[in-house]
Amino acid sequence: MSDRTFATHQIRRAVPVPTLWDFAALDTTAPVPARLPVPSAWELVPALHNYRGRAHYTTRIRCGGNIRLSFGGVSFRARVLLDGNEIARHYGAFTAFETVVRHLPDGEHALTVEVDNRFGEDSALHVPNDYYSYGGITRPVVIEQLPDVFVERVGITTKRAADGWTADISAAIRNLADEDASADVTLTLAGQTFTQTAHIPADSTAIICISDAHYADVTAWTPDTPALYALRAEIREGNQVRDDLIDRVGFREISISGMDLLLNGEKLHLMGFNRHEEYGAFGCAVPLQAMAQDILMMKDMGCNCVRTCHYPNDPRFLDLCDEMGLLVWEEAHARGLQEEQMRNPNFMPQTRQCVREMVAQHRNHPSIFIWGCLNECADNCDYGADCYREVYALLHDLDASRPMTAALLERPGSRVYGDSDVVSVNIYPQWYHNTTVAESLAQKLKEIREHGGAGKPVIISEIGAGGIYGYHDPLGESKWSEERQCTILRDQVEAVLANPACSGVFLWQFADCRVTEEWAMHRPKTHNNKGVVDEYRRPKMSYAVVKELFQKQKG
Structure with a gap:
């Protein structure tokens, strides 16, 4: 199975990866199948629906030479062994990791992945939370x-110019040999080809760069015209191509002017959803077809953006957003952590790792217009505020071409309004409290202005109400009824879209999602039920309300 929606190589040889892997759950005596499909979440096994523990996945691959093994996502601790020898470890379910094995003898080899989804002090990001931490090899495995x-x-990185566009293009060339090497590298994009010779020390990586390449006749990427171009790097030896890598890119520029977010110089009016990467029958191992359906349903309602709460998403979903024209707020993993949790000695190292991997792996996606981090963490204390500032600085250091933000909790007292490029806040008037939407918005915008955020763009990053699919109360409109959800959402959406101080809104949320047992007393069905569709994508009454309001705003 490919980890992208398009071919990333024409020359490099892929090693077939079996679909079914041998499987053993180590911390249960319940009956489990001897084999499971990869990718998948092990919660698809009835006996493992609530399983927190360890499991081993094993398969056999036939290959030799230099081998690259890439794992799109393992939830959430992974230890990889080849022929019994450890070759990689990784923490975190939502970013890919890879390793290269040199000079592997030709033949059949045993590949084992040890997976562990138990909570513990060594895990600062995966904790009991308002979403579920699944187990398994949950994204594609690629071997080359x-x-x-x-x-x-x-x-x-692309920039607008007076007569078109400029692009800064780069390629990282790796040398696995024990002696220095030179390689002729060609970079091709939108009809232009550039050639450089890379000199790479032994067992090292060299970067080649093309600065300010000019493109006068390309189509800009926008949600309405999501034009994509193939960026291809080739390593050549004479007339022969020895290796290649292809990515899809777009010409677009994100900027800020006063309180406005701009795409290609035009003001953005954001209307979208928060979306957990989860589907009722599949957990977090969402099939490509279901990803596409989610985007089509959001666009049917008039959305132009989506937020990947609260972690980086599968690159195939981002590929679809690139192709189908949906702006993306991509977010590093962390949600609702208090100061004590942020003081876990693993918190900042694991956060930095996730941020670095997210930006490195996803920065070429034109649909991503903003980076997010640290959703609803402890921004109201000195230690927490210092963590926010460190992560903001890291995001700027890794990618200065995009703004960064964080979705802050509704409570007053944030100490970081002045530190982000864009101020984003989560508010729930009429759901968690009875303040009118207009009053709640006015209070929050006043607080932002008076505490460092004056003159910055403001996004309402979460707002919404719960509704259980199929529960109706047309007379009383009690909470959790579909009717009450409709009434609250209508008031919320109309108020936010009418407020000129808001650059847009991300409704909470697109689809209902499972939560951990520790949250069950706050969440009927052990689900966060604020979706406008349920976990199987059956529309609630609120789907039509949002569609009416978003389409009216667009029109």
Whole structure:
């Protein structure tokens, strides 16, 4: 199975990865199948629906030489062994990791992945929460054979110019050999080809760069015209191509002017949803078809954006957003952590790792217009505020071409309004409290202005109300009824869209999602039920309300 929606190589050889892997759950005596599909969440097994523990996945692969093994996502601790020897470890379910094995003998080899989804002090980001931490190899596994010198990654940053666009293009060239190497590298984009010779020390990586390449005749990427171009890097030896890497990119620019967010110089009016990467029957291992359906349903309602709460998403979903024209707020993993949890000695190292991996792996997606982090964490204390500032600085250091933000809790007292490029707040008037929507908005906007956020764009990053699919109370409109959800959402959406101080809104949320047992007393069905569709994508009455209001605003 590919980890992207398009071919990333024409030359490099892929090693077939079996679909079914041998499976053993180590911390239960319940009956489980001897084999499971990869990718999948092990919660698809009835006996493992609530399983927190360890499991081993094993398969056999036939290959040799230099081998690259890439895991799109393992939830949420992984230890990888090849022929019984450890070759990689990784923490975190929502970013990919890879390793390269050199000079592997030709033949059949045993590949084992040890997976552990138990909560514990060593895990600062995966904790009991308002979403579920699943178990398993939940995103695609890709294995490739490499030459000694290969293309590790490509990168691009585009800027508008008076007569078109400019692009800064880069490629990382890796040398696996024990001696220095040179390689002729070509970079091709939108009809232009550039050639450089890379000199790479032994067992190292060299970066080649093309600065300010000019493009006069390309189509800009927007949600209405999501034009994509292939960026191809090749390593050549004479007339032969020894290795290649292809990514899809777009020409677009995100900027800020006063209180406005701009896409290609035009003001953005954001209307979208928060979306957990989860589907009722599949957990977090969402099939490509279901990803596409989610985007089509959001666009049917008039959305132009989506927030990947509260973690980086599968790159195939981002590929679909690139292609189908949906702006993305992508977010590093962390949700609702208090100061004590942020003081866990693993918190900042794991946060930095997630941020670095997210930006490195996803920065070429034109649909991503903003980076997010630290949703509803402890921004109201000195220690927590320092953590926010450190992560903001890291995001700017890794990618200065996009703004950054964080969705802050509704409570007063934030100490970081002045530190982000965009101020984002989560508010729930009429649901968690009876303040009118207009009053709640006015109070929050006043607080932002008076505590460092004056003159910055403001996004309402969460607002919404719960409704249980199929529960109706047309007379009393009691809470959790579909009717009450409709009434509250209508008031919320109309108030936010009418407020000129708001750059837009992300409704909480697109689809209902499972939560951990520790949250069950606050969440009927052990689900967060604020979706406008349920966990199986059956529309609630609120779907039509949102569609009416968003389409009216667009029109």
